[in-house]
Amino acid sequence: MSSTPSLRRFVCLYALTTRQQITHIPSRFRYIAGPILQQQQSRSAMAKARVRPSRTSFEQPHFTAADIPDLAFWTAEARVPIVPAGEVSAAECHDACRRYVALALEHKPGWRQRALVTTSNSISSDDRAAMIKEGDKIPLFSLHYAAVILLGGAGVAIGTHAMHSGVLLGYPPAILCMTRMALKRGQLQHPQFEPTKEALQRLVASSSSSSTPSTSAKSSAKKPGHRGSTSASKQTITDDGSPDLYIPDTLTAMGLAHAKHGTTSGDDRALRFFGLASLAASAGTAPWEWRASAALGQAAIHEKRGERERARLILGAAVRERDTPDLCYAYARLLDEGDPERWRMMVRAAVNGVLEAAREVGRDEWRRLQEIEEAEAAAAAAKEEGGGEVRGLSERQKYEARFLADEWLAIAAAGDKGVA
Numbered sequence: 001m002s003s004t005p006s007l008r009r010f011v012c013l014y015a016l017t018t019r020q021q022i023t024h025i026p027s028r029f030r031y032i033a034g035p036i037l038q039q040q041q042s043r044s045a046m047a048k049a050r051v052r053p054s055r056t057s058f059e060q061p062h063f064t065a066a067d068i069p070d071l072a073f074w075t076a077e078a079r080v081p082i083v084p085a086g087e088v089s090a091a092e093c094h095d096a097c098r099r100y101v102a103l104a105l106e107h108k109p110g111w112r113q114r115a116l117v118t119t120s121n122s123i124s125s126d127d128r129a130a131m132i133k134e135g136d137k138i139p140l141f142s143l144h145y146a147a148v149i150l151l152g153g154a155g156v157a158i159g160t161h162a163m164h165s166g167v168l169l170g171y172p173p174a175i176l177c178m179t180r181m182a183l184k185r186g187q188l189q190h191p192q193f194e195p196t197k198e199a200l201q202r203l204v205a206s207s208s209s210s211s212t213p214s215t216s217a218k219s220s221a222k223k224p225g226h227r228g229s230t231s232a233s234k235q236t237i238t239d240d241g242s243p244d245l246y247i248p249d250t251l252t253a254m255g256l257a258h259a260k261h262g263t264t265s266g267d268d269r270a271l272r273f274f275g276l277a278s279l280a281a282s283a284g285t286a287p288w289e290w291r292a293s294a295a296l297g298q299a300a301i302h303e304k305r306g307e308r309e310r311a312r313l314i315l316g317a318a319v320r321e322r323d324t325p326d327l328c329y330a331y332a333r334l335l336d337e338g339d340p341e342r343w344r345m346m347v348r349a350a351v352n353g354v355l356e357a358a359r360e361v362g363r364d365e366w367r368r369l370q371e372i373e374e375a376e377a378a379a380a381a382a383k384e385e386g387g388g389e390v391r392g393l394s395e396r397q398k399y400e401a402r403f404l405a406d407e408w409l410a411i412a413a414a415g416d417k418g419v420a
Contacts, residue, residue: 057192058164061104063157068097069150077149092129093146096138097155100146100162103138112165116140140171148177167199172246175199176290179253188257197257204254207247207280248288251277252297259297267301274298292322296330308334319345325352332357350408355415362408369401 074090074097103111119128119139128139143162150159163181166174178196182188188197243250255273258266274294281288288294295318299311315331325348332345343364349357 053190053192055191055194058160058195059168061101061107061157061161063101063155063161065098065101065105067155067158068101069094069154073154074146074149077152077154078145082149082152083145086125088142088145089125089129092125092132092142093149095129095132096142097146097150097158097162099132099135099138100143100165101158104161104165112169116143116165116169118171140166140169140174144171144173144177147174151177151181164195167196170199170202172203172243172250175203176246176249176253179257183253183256183260186260188260200250200253200257203243203246203250206243207250245286247286248277248281249290251280252288252290252294256293256297259301267304270297271301292318292324292327294318295322296326299330299334303334323348325349325354325357328352329354329357332360350411353415355412358408358415359412362405362412365401365405365408369398369405373398 071090071094074094078088078090078093079085099115103115115138117137117139119131119141123139128142131137131139132142144166147159147162147166150156151163160181163174163178167178175196178193179188179200182190182193182196187193251273255270255277258273259270260266274297277288277290277294280286281291295314299314302308302311302314312331312334315327315334319327319331328345329349332342332349335342335345346357346360346364350361
């Protein structure tokens with residue numbers, strides 16, 4: 001049997017390795033290579049058919065009913081800490097998702113305005129579930145929780161579409177979640193996020209017109225959490241979606257948006273909004289769930305301006321309140337290497353998944369070990385000249401120190417490659 005590859009295999013290999021389009025095939029070979037040319041032409045046509053992102057990109061349903069996770073998925077995901085106990089049930093999320101997908105695929109004019117509603121704070125989870133089952137309305141409260149869970153990876157297309165619907169209807173939790181997504185991707189100025197940016201601006205205007213958030217809203221509002229932020233922090237939401245309860249977070253989001261411009265004027269506006277958010281939170285009538293993000297944004301601006309000590313004070317105060325991994329790492333970076341607090345903060349951030357912190361801890365472990373070995377060598381040399389006793393680490397302790405250092409560096413490297 002000949003070891004020479006067939007022409008078909010040769011043409012396939014050529015097409016795969018060079019990724020070049022085959023434009024000319026001798027007539028005597030077309031009966032063999034013809035299908036390959038057709039496949040390449042089809043791929044070329046598909047590439048040309050790709051549509052650039054637009055302000056309506058998120059309105060198109062890039063999913064089918066087959067993409068809806070089954071009830072077992074919701075049972076596993078719709079629980080603490082993602083969903084506070086008794087807030088929404090797995091069946092409620094499942095039914096809201098099924099009903100929403102059916103309406104989105106049907107896509108009748110005005111379907112969002114007719115089917116998606118806010119509900120009173122007094123309504124129970126059972127009442128919301130019954131409302132969905134009857135096919136009448138879908139509470140945005142239930143749908144938002146379902147979307148947050150789906151954005152964890154099981155149904156990003158459905159989750160994003162549902163969040164965008166909340167944005168179009170002016171639902172504050174959805175606006176903040178989509179803003180967070182846009183900021184994380186660096187795409188708030190992109191066409192597909194234009195509705196989000198406009199909704200955020202309207203929410204800020206509404207916040208500015210509210211001199212004092214409603215005290216009654218504070219006492220009666222439900223405060224479940226979701227994982228719609230880049231730092232996995234919780235975001236308070238309420239059944240009725242009252243903007244008053246989101247004033248500090250709304251102002252913080254606008255500050256982060258201005259900080260993304262990277263200009264002096266943008267930084268000035270960002271600091272002003274962060275200050276307004278702090279004032280609104282100090283009134284005590286609205287939670288400030290984006291407190292950590294505000295502190296990180298403020299500190300980054302001050303550090304960029306050479307005001308390192310001011311940045312350190314801001315992060316130190318925020319760490320004492322929130323203690324999130326990103327805050328711990330940012331604060332540790334600004335502490336002196338000899339400060340014991342730096343090591344504690346860095347380790348706390350590393351064990352909670354901050355890759356740069358893991359890399360720093362690994363390097364610190366190696367530096368510490370090298371310093372000890374150098375001190376031992378100096379002491380041994382001194383002993384030979386009549387010095388005192390040599391004290392240091394045992395071989396086992398050295399092995400453990402090397403092992404820990406290597407492990408931290410390996411974790412950081414794996415995370416860089418997307419393995420961890």
